[in-house]
Amino acid sequence: MSKSVEVEFRLDASCEMLAVYINGKCWREGNYLDFDFVRDVPSLLDKLGIENYEEEYSYEDEEEE
Numbered sequence: 001m002s003k004s005v006e007v008e009f010r011l012d013a014s015c016e017m018l019a020v021y022i023n024g025k026c027w028r029e030g031n032y033l034d035f036d037f038v039r040d041v042p043s044l045l046d047k048l049g050i051e052n053y054e055e056e057y058s059y060e061d062e063e064e065e
Contacts, residue, residue, distance in 0.1 A: 005022065005023060005048050006021075006023050006024070007020065008021040016031055016032045016033075017029070017030070017031055017032070018031075018032060018034075022047060027044070027047060
């Protein structure tokens, strides 16, 4: 079964503002600095109903191999 979701990113570059709309409803709005890719993407994926998870790892351990 597939699910259709409409995501719209509204940008105002002159004011450095961004608004993210999901199915026509504002999910989050703010200054570019209010958005953090690492923090916000899992929350956005959850809101969209996309299964995701975080896994801890050590970059330094993998670098040594």
